[in-house]
Amino acid sequence: MMRRISVLAATAALAGGIAACGAEVETSTTSGGSTGAGETTADSTPPTPSDGTLTVSNWDAYTPEGLIPGFEKETGVKVKLAKHATNEDIMGKLEASQGSGYDVVFVSGQFAEALHKRGWAAEIDHSKIPNLENLYPEANELPYDPGNKYSVPYTWGTTGICYRSDLVPSKPTSWDDLLDPAPENEGKVTMLATDRWLMLPALKSLGYSANSTDEGELEEARDLLMEQKDQLLAYDDTKFYSKLVSGEANLVEAWDGWCNYGIAEDDRIEFVVPEEGSDLWADTMVVLESSENKDEAFEFINYVLRPESGKGIVDLLTYNTPNQAAMEQLDPKLKKQYPNLGIAPSELLQQENLRDLGDAQPTWTRIVTEITS
Amino acid sequence: MRSARSSLARRGLLLGPALTWWAVLLAVPVALILAYSLFRRGTYGGVVYDLNLENFERIVDPIYLKVLWFSVRVSLEATAAALLIGYPAAWFIATRPKRWRTVLLVLVVLPFWTSLLIRTYAWMVLLNDQGLINEALTGIGLVDAPVKLLYNEFSIVLGLVYGYLPLMILPLYAAIERLSPELREAATDLGASPIRSFLTVTLPLTRSGVAAGCLFVFVPSLGNFIVPDLLGGGRQSMVGNLIQTQFLEARDWPFGATVALAVIALMAIVLWIQARAVARDREEGLADA
Helix, strand or coil: CHHHHHHHHHHHHHHHHHHHHHHHHHHHHHHHHHHCCCCCCCCCCCCCCECCEEEEEEECCCCCCCHHHHHHHHHCCEEEEEEECCHHHHHHHHHHCCCCCCCEEEEEHHHHHHHHHCCCECCCCHHHCHHHHHECHHHHCCCCCCCCCCCEEEEEEEEEEEEECCCCCCCCCCCHHHHCCCHHHCCCEEECCCHHHHHHHHHHHCCCCCCCCCHHHHHHHHHHHHHHHHHEEEECCCCHHHHHHHCCCCEEEEEHHHHHHHHHHCCCEEEECCCCCCEEEEEEEEEECCCCCHHHHHHHHHHHCCHHHHHHHHHHHCCECCEHHHHCCCCHHHHHHCHHHHCCHHHHHCCEECCCCHHHHHHHHHHHHHHCC | CHHHHHHHHHHHHHHHHHHHHHHHHHHHHHHHHHHHCCCEECCCCCEECCCCCHHHHHHCCHHHHHHHHHHHHHHHHHHHHHHHHHHHHHHHHHCCCHHHHHHHHHHHHHHHHCCHHHHHHHHHHHHCCCCHHHHHHHHCCCCCCCCCCCCCHHHHHHHHHHHHHHHHHHHHHHHHHCCCHHHHHHHHHCCCCHHHHHHHHHHHHCHHHHHHHHHHHHHHHHHCCHHHHHCCCCCCCCHHHHHHHHHCCCCCHHHHHHHHHHHHHHHHHHHHHHHHHHHHHHHCCCCCC
């Protein structure tokens, strides 16, 4: 009898362990998602908004340290910062709560567009955000939300090839260097795992739109990517730069700012935007329609748009910010170390802005599944 | 009459918590999944509540069946490997002196104190081309170029076996431990070779443990999505990835629910087969030892 109990106890302990483990996995994957599970731990329960306290959800490690305390001290408005690891993560939470639970959420432009179409994004009251004038004029023309009517851009950038200049036989210039790698690079290439960026190189190489909804075009891109798969190390959204540093990979598809994490560790790592063109992504701040603290939310955005705040953002993330006043204050040394910070807004605007795919999203997902199965 | 009523009340009292648990955490969620699968995605995500069976037409697409088949295959491979490793391990533990058994069992369970995610990352450090194993192999000159250990089916199976091996060992241990040594001695005395006595005496008598262990490994393997993501390098989706992608990336909850339903149905069939086997054993008077 004793014996049985001890086995039962062990099994129960184990089951407890598994349950805990399952929960952990859940957070990490909602956080990592198909964009690869980051080691970030996201707050999974959406806090309920209460009067005077702003509930903000931003990507983990995407908020400069002093930003929130500075805002709280100056305005007396308390901020509860929740974290998500991916757009998909926060969209899933908003889907579950029908667009409530937060005052301000940080999402990429195409998701801001979706939030607006769902009726969950509040109209931005420009009169309450005077610092909007710190933005580059180009930041008012982003196709997912011209005039920043329901979102305000926080950072922006593009996607390209991040590579080890000492390992590649020649400097990459085209998406084809990634899609059809030179013999020296075979098996030493990674691609981003999230649907939009997984498809981007092939679509651009074929001369199609990054927002294509044409099934024929998508299938052509699929065929190209399936051919590439034999030469591919992995689909990776989170650790591609460390694969470059370790030498596991020679060249990887990367967001400009994330390539900098590699550059910071190894100055033989370089970044290039392929000649066929790429995407223009923007990470934005959206005030939710359900928010009961919209004035405070606008005040928060206004604070983020201050030149000093913007400078803190770039110093931390080494992404470009559409905040002209902030960009002008940057340390020239930083720009020298991270060449992406030298990309002018006019150049950025030549890239194609990502849009919500609407009814074509399920087709995209099916095609990506075909590639990864 | 009074006693009948009180016995009913007592039954209700005893069963109440379990029934509530079952209803809230199993019946209602499954009913919700079923309900979602009958609707469709809106243009910008969300659910449009018009009843239709479109999702069930979509799911018979060969591409999803391929993902499902790959998941089943990988899970079966992981289960078989876990059984081959777990049986001797359980045997070893069960035949140690009593005071050692608890220590060894605790050691088996110990890895569960760390998150599976972190342990999976650790495997990436070990297995990659520049990783510890390949450094050692090339260092001692056993191989010239790094062996591909990561981002393939091998590494997915390895990750699943590693993750779920304790779930195999514990039920096997329970089954082996209550086996009386006299039975094997009798078989030997009657002239059976060790292999024969294992196959005709030990294995049949521990069948319930084998079945439970296999089930405990197969079921979570089938639903796992971080191992194929990390150790598989995202190259081969399993059905867990498919469901996750539908809910998050595609924001297509109705179709995600349909895929989830298919997995639940598959699991139900596996459990039913197992329950049948147990019932048959019991009739033969084997399982109820």
